[in-house]
Amino acid sequence: MSSYCSPVSDVDNLGIEPLTTLDALMPKNYIRVLLAFRTSEPFNVVSLRLQSGLNATTEKIPWISGQVRSAGDGDKQAAHGAIYYSSNSGSPQIIDCGSIEEPISSLEAHAMHSTTIPEDVWPLGALPGSDDSSVFGASIFRFKDDQGLGLCVCMHHHAVDAAGFTEVLKIWARETTTRGSSTSQSGGTRLSRISEALASQIIEASSKGTEQLLRLLPEYSPIPPAMPASFPSFASQMFTIPTNHLDAYKQVLAPLLETPPSTNTVLCALLWSFITRIRAQHEENTLSLTSSRLVMAVNGRRRIGPNFSPPDKPYIGNLVLYASAEQPFDTLKIAAASVHDCAEVCNTITQSFAPAKINSQHIANVYELGRQAGDCSTIFPGWDLFNHRDVTITSWADLDLYQMNWGSELGQPDFVRFPFSAADGVCIILPRRRVNSAPHSQNLVEVVIMLKAEHLDALKTDSLWQSLVGEQ
Template identity: 30%
Template sequence: MASTRLTALDLLMPPAYTRLLLTFGRKGEDEVSSIDTILREGLSRLVETVPVLKGEVFTTGQRAGEVAVQPRTDIKNPPLFQVRDYTLKDGKPMKSYLELYARDMPMTELDGEDLAPLPTFLSNPAPVFAAQANFIAGGLILCACFHHSVFDGPGAGVILKVWSECCNFLQNPADGPKLLSPVATDRNVLLESGKPSTSLDILAGYEITTPSKDSTTEEQSAPTVAVTEMTTATFTIQNETLQRLKVDVNTYLSQRGKNEWVSTNDILCAGLWRAITKARLESPDAHFGTTSRVGMAVNGRSRMQPPLSDEYVGNVNIYTATEIDMPPLFSDATESLAEIAVAIRRSVLSVNDEYIRHLIHKVNQLPDLSLITPSFKVWGNDLAITTWREMGICDLDWGSGICGGKVDFVRIPSARFHGLCVVLPRTSHKPDAVEVLMGLKTESMERLKGDASFKNFASFQSERGSLKAGEGSTFHPALSILLPLWAWPDASWQNVYTAISSSPSTTWHIVINPNSGPGTTGSAPSAQVYTDGVAKLNTYANALTYGYVKTGKAGRAQADVHAEVDTYASWATHVPENISIAGIFFDEVSSMWDAQADASKIQYYTDVANYARQKPGLAGHVAFNPGTLGPEQLFDVADFMVEFENAVGEWHGADTIATFPQARLGKSAVWVYNSAPETDVAGAVAVMQGKGLGAPTGCYKTFDAGNLKTLTDAVGGGQGQGQGGAAASPGTAGTAGNVTQCAAVME
């Protein structure tokens, strides 16, 4: 490839990598070589269309800060594509895909040092692109790293789209190859397209200084903030919440004769800006002032005249900044939200063809690219928001040979950063919700999580905690709760809703049982109260629903078991309520001793588990309940297994846990029932946590509100708080992981 000159808009980008993790669930363990081959050959076809991918970014020396792309010269950098197989016995232990899937693929468990071929920052010469396929038990995590000086977010999305199409073509040649048009990679369209504006005095998203101006004043210099004081967390915001607020604001504007409107994204950014500002400015070292700014990246492709192709892969992300006075940011009133959102809308609309061409002209005239910087900061009162929401990555079809072809989640390798919000790509698992990753000082993050108004806006999902000097990076996640909701929907279900909503950092595995199974074969529950109840459970981002199926100690005909699995799966097509089920809870499972006497029982449960996991309409989760020690082989095909179901008098804490397979504690759960009010729930939970089990005890009266609160508080998820608080990491107990360290409840 020849050297490639980068445009003014490319040169404005930070010299960092956009690192994306695409996760796929695998049905078997024998696909590694074939998946590797398809990905490599697909990438080779992609590079033929986009040869810049095999280049490296280098410093030209023509002016300070200017870079371009040339063929790779640094053999020390990683190859274009590499594989790491964590399923090998001598490889680094990694949590299984099912464990990560059940917790919505938390970024706390996705370490960039293991999963990414490149760090976030790398000195020149730096590869334009590198990818790494990571195979873990039951899954594939594909990491793609894009140099931001060459691709913006939409451009990276286009590259992934074409790569997936190339992989699909290799498996289905009859479909014909789908390649990019030449305009997608032609940077000449922007190289000399600058034009000075006669009406624009400033570019709101940028500050331009001159060499003689002192740019080291206290106002422009970032405060010294140690990385160890940062916390990066993920929050979920329901579309229903955003739509309701948008209607409220637009109605407010209309009623007051305002000829303005706001979008859903304006509401999202306004809500984040308001909540973060309130949380930050109570911090002792916050930069107090009279105004605050939020910076945003606006996709300029459609805003130019003529518009650029949506497939153009270079940078056309244009910064804009919105500045407002502080008072609206401290008010929860609709009027204040409207003021903030309208200000954001005006800033977004200011990015037009004139703005972009004037920006290009200014950059091309600069003798030193360090003289132009964003006008917003990410400390003090300011923050930045970037959105990848509509990248469409989970809509891509990589072909059935790549783990079925569909991406489950898009994530970012674990990182800590301050004052930046990233709206993550839409996933098929949460089509009606928005996931936002944000980084703040730890004390500000804790204040944000505890803010009552913010809890009505967003729910906490997971976080990467801060480190203190000398500590390792072991993360103690919130434990899960396994709840047998075997009751008709009434006030008891309301108590469960309250408990789930009050503990957003805790994952709830809810087992429902309409009638010793799903009820009428092939049909949804006939009682509206039941469908309403299940639909309500499905509105909570931290809850997974399981359908109850009995197996009769492997004596029930598999055809009958399959029929009930099929019935639960059919609920996914029910309308108008969303009563889809995430997985199957198999009850009356054979014990370890039963299986020793009859080895065919292992195959029976392996077959029904695989049937449920692969069934369309379900989300692949499987749980077993032998109620005592179960066949250890079944841990390989289950998310978790209930190893103890008995009265509190039979529960002997650490002595009971000692009878469990110690290498499987992370997938073990317990149900302890008939406990008394004076039962030391917190003490029992502490023992289970300390052993790496994480299955708290606690209900002396089924689904009683106070009883459930005692349980959630013991787990550490009450009031939206808690990160597990375990004395030892589950990994230290030799477990497979802690996705399904399922907390038991007392019936």
């Protein structure tokens, strides 16, 4: 299924949003999110209201109607690709996908499985089909019980990161509720904003050669990952973790740490430890591995400065950096059961994303690495993707998708969900429900874990893991 996108062939009205190297270094895939609402309002009324809001959003951010091209057509300002759009192309059109055979209650964490959200309700696939790929797609469907509506939204990862995706949804929700309530996104292109904000740091970074930058940035590598001869079967499952269980860990760990650990730090330490613990029990080849790395996505907006991406002029693009922590296998295997080892893991994690480490100069170094590479597809992840060694965690916990009000017909989302995908050692911490929203689960953290299938089965039966997650 493809989302409507008018061709961008009207040269006189052609707009160009040049991409930065921070955009081009991202995986070439779509960020896909489902917002589910409990509502009995007429489907056509809600659909028209959402489309009206999307039309107004496109007026504020016209490039969401465009297409991503990785080649810049010889334009030096678009050396790392660009979004091409026409002011005459209109807004993307929301696709009506009818009804699915599942009730909205199927999105509860304990009930959800890999086929709960049918693939054919998504307006765009997981991967772009061509170089001229739509920036944006949206679709809606009804749940089986006719008491709920699903809104599927997809955005090209070269156009936005999770924070940028959320900013687009915020504007859309505001425009759906009260048209004209959002300010136009002026203030220059993403390329001009980044290059101006990091001007002095980019000069410093440009004095370094590619090899020196790679030594400073071990999260990146010029060497493609070694592909295994065959892939095992992968599985994915959502777990809920009571926040009071995490608070208990925090209380015990606090005396052993220089600063009290955040919920996110403790959660990441436990996920890393439990996954390594299970892998060590089931993989002979892990005996030859001495250490494991934890890679976490970090939003770089605040690292540039408090005024770089203000609420009235958010930076809608990619500003993701990777924090990388490393610990011995022997420490990680027992960290979930050992307070002292868990404290050591927490310290390592805290140091890896400290503001002194991931700062404006670090961001400029990444920016310059991509510029020197020219073709950012020749830069690869610097961690182990396939040998059951490393762990990657992305957190949406602080992105307020549940707090968005979509108007009287929809209100706030009851569920925010992602499509299940096959991967090994990848975790996604879902957006958090805050106070006054969804009281039945406001004290739970939701996490999707993707692992080798037999490892996930083993994790689910691990007694220590069961004590953390409780009854699922």
